[in-house]
Amino acid sequence: MTEDEKMQVAVFRFAVIGDFVNATHMSRPEKRRLMREKCDRKWQIPFSEKTSISKGTIRRWCRVYRDSGGDLKSLYPKDRCDQGKARAMDEETCLSLIELRLQMPALTVPQLVEQMRRQNRVTPGIVLNNSTVYRFLHQQNLMAAQMKKPVDRRKFEAELPNDLWQSDVMHGPKVDVNGKMRKTYLIAIIDDHSRLIVHARFYLSEKLASYLVAFEDAIAARGLPRKLYVDNGAAFRSKHLEYIAASLSISLIHAKPYMPQGKGKIERWFKTVRSSFLPLFKGSGLDQLNQALTRWIIESYHEKVHSATGQTPFERFTAKMHCLRSAPANLKDHFRKVARRTVSKDRCVTLNGRLYEAPVALISKRVELLYHDSEPQTVEIKYQNKSFGMIRLVDLHVNCRVKRDKNNNPQIESDNSSTYQGGKLLSAKRTTPS
Numbered sequence: 001m002t003e004d005e006k007m008q009v010a011v012f013r014f015a016v017i018g019d020f021v022n023a024t025h026m027s028r029p030e031k032r033r034l035m036r037e038k039c040d041r042k043w044q045i046p047f048s049e050k051t052s053i054s055k056g057t058i059r060r061w062c063r064v065y066r067d068s069g070g071d072l073k074s075l076y077p078k079d080r081c082d083q084g085k086a087r088a089m090d091e092e093t094c095l096s097l098i099e100l101r102l103q104m105p106a107l108t109v110p111q112l113v114e115q116m117r118r119q120n121r122v123t124p125g126i127v128l129n130n131s132t133v134y135r136f137l138h139q140q141n142l143m144a145a146q147m148k149k150p151v152d153r154r155k156f157e158a159e160l161p162n163d164l165w166q167s168d169v170m171h172g173p174k175v176d177v178n179g180k181m182r183k184t185y186l187i188a189i190i191d192d193h194s195r196l197i198v199h200a201r202f203y204l205s206e207k208l209a210s211y212l213v214a215f216e217d218a219i220a221a222r223g224l225p226r227k228l229y230v231d232n233g234a235a236f237r238s239k240h241l242e243y244i245a246a247s248l249s250i251s252l253i254h255a256k257p258y259m260p261q262g263k264g265k266i267e268r269w270f271k272t273v274r275s276s277f278l279p280l281f282k283g284s285g286l287d288q289l290n291q292a293l294t295r296w297i298i299e300s301y302h303e304k305v306h307s308a309t310g311q312t313p314f315e316r317f318t319a320k321m322h323c324l325r326s327a328p329a330n331l332k333d334h335f336r337k338v339a340r341r342t343v344s345k346d347r348c349v350t351l352n353g354r355l356y357e358a359p360v361a362l363i364s365k366r367v368e369l370l371y372h373d374s375e376p377q378t379v380e381i382k383y384q385n386k387s388f389g390m391i392r393l394v395d396l397h398v399n400c401r402v403k404r405d406k407n408n409n410p411q412i413e414s415d416n417s418s419t420y421q422g423g424k425l426l427s428a429k430r431t432t433p434s
Contacts (some may be wrong), residue, residue, distance in 0.1 A: 001077065003045065003340050003366070008046045010075035016043075016053060017061045018251025021070075042075040042138070049088070049135050058390045072246050073385060096121040097133065101142045109134050157193060160323045161316070164192040164219075165225040166266040169206045169233065170273065176284045177204065183383040184286065186273065186293075187214040190266045191222070192229075194317035195306050197269070197297050200224040202289050208235040212244070215333045216335050219248075224325040227251040231263065240337060247334050272301070336370040336380075343367060348394060351379060362388060 001009070019034055020026075026034075030130050031212070035055055042051045046428055061075060068074035089097075093116075100115060101107075107115065122128055137143050158164040172184035187210060188200040197219035203210040219225075228245060230236040232254055245252040276295050283289060302314040309316055341349040343358045343365055350356070351369055358367065358381055368382040369391075381388045 003368075005047060006076045007072075007338075008239065009077050010072050011239070011246045012046050013061050013075040014065070014072060014246045015242075015252060016248055017058060017065060018227070018249075019218060020058075020062050021065055022249060022251060025425050032400065042366045044139075049132070049139060051135055051138060070249055071385075089126055089128070089136065090123050093121070093126050093128070094136065097136065098140060098142065101137060105142075109137070136425075152266060158191075159193065161191055161196070161320055162223055162225045162324050164227045164229060165189050165198060166192055166229045166263055167236075168231060168263055168266045168270070169211075169214075169235075170270045172202050173278060173281075173289070175202075175286045177286060177291055184289065185210070186270070187211055188269065189214070189218045190269055191225075191313075191317060194220075194311075194313050195265065195269075195309065196302065196317040200293060202286060202293065204286070206233075206235065208238045208240065211235045212241070212335055215241075215244075217330065219327045220331060222324075223327055224248060225250055226325075229253045229255065229263065231255045237352060243338065244334055248328075276300075295368040332372075333370070336372055339369045339371070341367060341369060349381075349391070352376065356391045357394045358391055359388050 007211040008057060018036060020031070023031075035058065038056055041052065043053060045051065045053075064074050065071075068195055096116065097112070100112060100119075100121065104112070104115065109130050111131055113130060116122050116128060130403050134143075167187075167189040170186040170188070172186045174183050176182075181352065182204050184202040184204060185206040186200065186202050187206070189198045190196070197216050198221065201214060201217075203214070215228075226249075228250055230252070235241070236254065242252055247278060271424055272295075277293065281292050281341060283291065303312055305312055306316075311319075339351055341351070341364045343349055345363055347360060348355050349358050349367070349369065351371065352373070354376055356369075356379060365383050367388075369379055370382065371379040375395070377389050381391045
């Protein structure tokens with residue numbers, strides 16, 4: 001697997017074990033119940049046909065993660081020992097299974113396997129078994145529809161502040177931006193326990209870049225949450241957001257599609273914004289809109305007793321400040337993008353169309369480049385989880401003057417090593433003809 005694929009698997013595994021490794025005080029019955037739920041659930045496991053996870057596997061991931069001191073790379077999958085050998089089913093057999101299933105949807109899995117053999121649709125060397133075929137058809141949504149069971153929905157509330165944040169985006173009003181009316185988007189994050197708004201601001205875009213700015217500002221102001229509950233929008237499904245959350249030991253949880261009930265608290269707050277704030281706003285610009293929103297949250301919403309808790313959001317959030325995890329000093333570094341490159345023989349690596357110079361020791365090595373799009377001058381280089389400092393943009397004019405001595409040490413020649421002597425047609429002394 002490539003480094004990117006291993007990171008995707010590691011982020012998925014952290015999402016599974018996050019409830020256990022981040023639990024401050026969870027009773028044994030709660031742990032057993034949570035373990036049963038995770039083992040009974042059908043998962044979409046990256047790069048795997050399996051849909052379930054055993055109790056022993058979850059415990060092993062928890063142990064490895066804790067033993068590593070919270071290093072996300074400890075959850076990397078180990079390289080297969082059977083690389084190059086045939087897997088359970090090849091592509092041709094899979095396609096034949098799908099075709100036969102569509103032709104005979106009433107067949108059970110054992111009957112389907114028998115028909116595959118009778119019609120000689122199985123590639124020689126491939127052994128079909130019922131469990132493999134069942135998992136494959138389940139992943140392809142080709143199993144018979146089961147009776148729908150009533151969904152057990154219950155009200156819930158996080159036990160402590162910053163245990164759980166709910167976040168979503170609301171379409172806002174249009175504002176005047178340089179003479180043009182632009183649509184706004186309200187990105188908000190609410191603390192589930194206290195109903196405190198940890199961050200809320202109108203932006204001109206709902207894309208990932210805007211959400212990451214909001215998420216970073218929220219953490220810097222209110223500390224680290226243990227879980228972040230979001231929907232399935234493009235920004236929330238970003239691999240970059242998953243990596244950021246995992247690196248900060250935050251469990252990223254996505255709501256089930258078409259089930260908005262799970263995000264009831266943030267949706268209810270958006271309704272309050274529409275009914276209580278927007279009708280009273282009289283400005284026209286984006287800055288005016290955000291300033292008015294901040295005043296309304298601090299002076300009105302945070303100081304009003306919430307009907308569900310019997311306390312104001314600010315009182316309830318600050319009542320248990322000792323439970324909060326403060327943001328790390330290098331918070332901004334956790335929001336950097338990660339790119340993987342191989343250092344060329346001339347020590348160069350390319351990133352976003354720019355040429356950088358890497359240390360000599362990393363020539364031909366596969367390295368990680370950590371950077372912000374807004375700061376192309378500041379790029380950190382890592383190899384095998386060890387930092388080799390910041391790399392700089394290549395200066396071709398300086399490099400053309402770099403020479404090496406007999407010990408192969410670089411030396412830069414001075415620009416004043418020679419002076420221009422041309423242009424004198426006559427000598428300094430004038431001679432007179434005799």
